[in-house]
Amino acid sequence: MALTKLDQMYRAVILDEAQHPRHHGVLADFDHEITVRNPSCGDVLHLQISEKDGRVNDVAFSGNGCTISQASASLMTDQILDKTPAEIEQMVETFSDLIIKGDVPDADRLGDAAVLKGVHQFPARIKCATLAWKAAAQVLTEKGKTDD
Ligand code: ZN
Numbered sequence: 001m002a003l004t005k006l007d008q009m010y011r012a013v014i015l016d017e018a019q020h021p022r023h024h025g026v027l028a029d030f031d032h033e034i035t036v037r038n039p040s041c042g043d044v045l046h047l048q049i050s051e052k053d054g055r056v057n058d059v060a061f062s063g064n065g066c067t068i069s070q071a072s073a074s075l076m077t078d079q080i081l082d083k084t085p086a087e088i089e090q091m092v093e094t095f096s097d098l099i100i101k102g103d104v105p106d107a108d109r110l111g112d113a114a115v116l117k118g119v120h121q122f123p124a125r126i127k128c129a130t131l132a133w134k135a136a137a138q139v140l141t142e143k144g145k146t147d148d
Helices: 005-019 067-080 085-101 107-121 123-141
Strands: 032-038 043-052 055-064
Touching: 005 067, 005 107, 032 123, 043 067, 043 123, 055 067, 055 123, 067 085, 067 107, 067 123, 085 107, 085 123, 107 123
Parallel strands: none
Antiparallel strands: 032 043, 043 055
């Protein structure tokens, strides 16, 4: 399968996100914390979120994983800032739909994260892409509950 110019651009963005992730590290103060794993690939993600006035005001992730899981976590952390848990839950649903179907009408609400839509061509990697997003929705809607 030949890569189109668009695919190449997406690939460059994904590699850059994975190599220079945003919000990578740990927070000194946080309200939510969760560790999630994707056993089929070996991805491990640790996510911390701090909330203020009902919105996410800081977020950080750490752990190890493949390029797609790391890029996706970086893109996710950027998108959930300043959003409410309800908004994030909706965004995570849209993102999961996008990754599974390859396109959704409201993909533009995902901002830069929409570059990951090409993952739908690789069903085995879908969990890599959705891991961080589902972790965020889970920890924000089931307060205090961790995966461990
Ligand atoms: Zn992975």
